[in-house]
Amino acid sequence: MTSILTNSAAMAALQTLRSIDNGLETTQARVSSGLRVENASDNAAYWSIATTMRSDNRAISTVADALGLGAAKVDTAYAALENVVEVMSEIKAKLVAAREPGVDKNKINDEITELKNQLISAAQSASFSGENWLYNSGPNELGVKSVVASFVRSASGNVKVATLDFDTKNSVLIDISDAERGYLTKAVDADALMDTPTGTAREYYLIDMGAASASARPIEILDDPNDPAATTYQDLDDMISVVDNILKDLTNAASTLGAITKRIEMQESFVASLGDVIDKGIGRLVDADMNEESTRLKALQTQQQLGIQSLSIANSSAENILQLFRQ
Numbered sequence: 001m002t003s004i005l006t007n008s009a010a011m012a013a014l015q016t017l018r019s020i021d022n023g024l025e026t027t028q029a030r031v032s033s034g035l036r037v038e039n040a041s042d043n044a045a046y047w048s049i050a051t052t053m054r055s056d057n058r059a060i061s062t063v064a065d066a067l068g069l070g071a072a073k074v075d076t077a078y079a080a081l082e083n084v085v086e087v088m089s090e091i092k093a094k095l096v097a098a099r100e101p102g103v104d105k106n107k108i109n110d111e112i113t114e115l116k117n118q119l120i121s122a123a124q125s126a127s128f129s130g131e132n133w134l135y136n137s138g139p140n141e142l143g144v145k146s147v148v149a150s151f152v153r154s155a156s157g158n159v160k161v162a163t164l165d166f167d168t169k170n171s172v173l174i175d176i177s178d179a180e181r182g183y184l185t186k187a188v189d190a191d192a193l194m195d196t197p198t199g200t201a202r203e204y205y206l207i208d209m210g211a212a213s214a215s216a217r218p219i220e221i222l223d224d225p226n227d228p229a230a231t232t233y234q235d236l237d238d239m240i241s242v243v244d245n246i247l248k249d250l251t252n253a254a255s256t257l258g259a260i261t262k263r264i265e266m267q268e269s270f271v272a273s274l275g276d277v278i279d280k281g282i283g284r285l286v287d288a289d290m291n292e293e294s295t296r297l298k299a300l301q302t303q304q305q306l307g308i309q310s311l312s313i314a315n316s317s318a319e320n321i322l323q324l325f326r327q
Contacts, residue, residue, distance in 0.1 A: 009313075010315050012314070014311055016307050016310070020300055020304050020307050024297070024300040027293055027300055028297065030293050031288070031293050031294065034288055035286050036286055036287060037050065037285065037286040038286070047286070049285060050282045050285050050286045053281065054282060056151065056159075056278065057279065059151040060150075060275050060278070063150055063271055064271045064272060066147070067147065067149065069147075071147075071261065071268070072129070073129065073131055073133070074166075074264060076126055076127070077171060078258060078261060079126070080122045080125060080134055081171065081250065081253060081257060082254060083122045084119055084184075085247065085250050087122070088246060092243045092244060092247060094108050094115070095112070095236060095240045095243060099233065099240070105221045105231070106223050109222075112219070112220065113220070116207055119173070119184055119207060120209075123174045123184070124174075133145060133168050134172060134174070135172070135173065136168075136174070136176070137176055138177065139177045141169070141181060142172060143167075143168060144167050144168070145168055146163040146164065146165050147163060147164045147260075148161055148162075149163055150162040150267065150271065164260065164263060164267070166256075166257075166260055170256050171256075173185075174209055176209040179209070184206045184246065185206070185207050185208070186205065187215070187216035188205070188246065189203050190202045190204060190237075190241050190242050191238075193245055194241070202238050203216035204218070204219050204239055204242045205217075205218060219239045219242065
């Protein structure tokens, strides 16, 4: 039946054209944004997962920055400690040289004094971003230092920040409040280092920052035969043993810092890889396949042209009725 009030063909063509236009709009949005799931309305589940993972990835990026800062602090402490180990080896060599009869012990003592000043300078200079793990000028212990290492989300959705911890008891060289908290300021009993201790304590310290033990003697050479406190060969042997013991402790401290440095480097590499993997995972959920979308766009554009042509034909059919009324 043909009606001038209701054009069923035009209505059907219009409905089809609207559907094609909607599809074309969606495809054009995907092509322009590169996303298959841009809003929650596109796919609520995938959009929620992608949004959460993008947030986590920002946190992981911050972790990478924190690791860089932590690495700089550890590297600074390690560089200074490495210099201290070298200077301590030189002090040990000077004491061994002073053991030889006939040498100028006063000159050797002057050299040892300058080497001590270098130890103090190295410890004081080992500061980065306001933190010094080798020199404690405060009344309290430096305590445990933490380096942000990772951002963790558990299976239940809870999050936490994991850290790499380092106890500065293993690195403090000089403590001006409590000499026993510093490797270079604490007193060491030379008798306890002997294979067969006598039981009589003979304590020595290397650097006095105003908190040295009153019963301990400084590691220095006094070459004055008229002074009852003049350094004897036994004193030199004790000093060499003490310096060697301190050197072992410093070597262990440097090894610990080296291990922390290696761990940070490994974690930096892992965090960088993890961020890339998360980005790839998000892309699989929400990124558009541009080959597929470009093909669909071309097809929909063709369908749109055909839909417009079909609607034009359907609308023109009503005009044909006018021919029946012409004379």
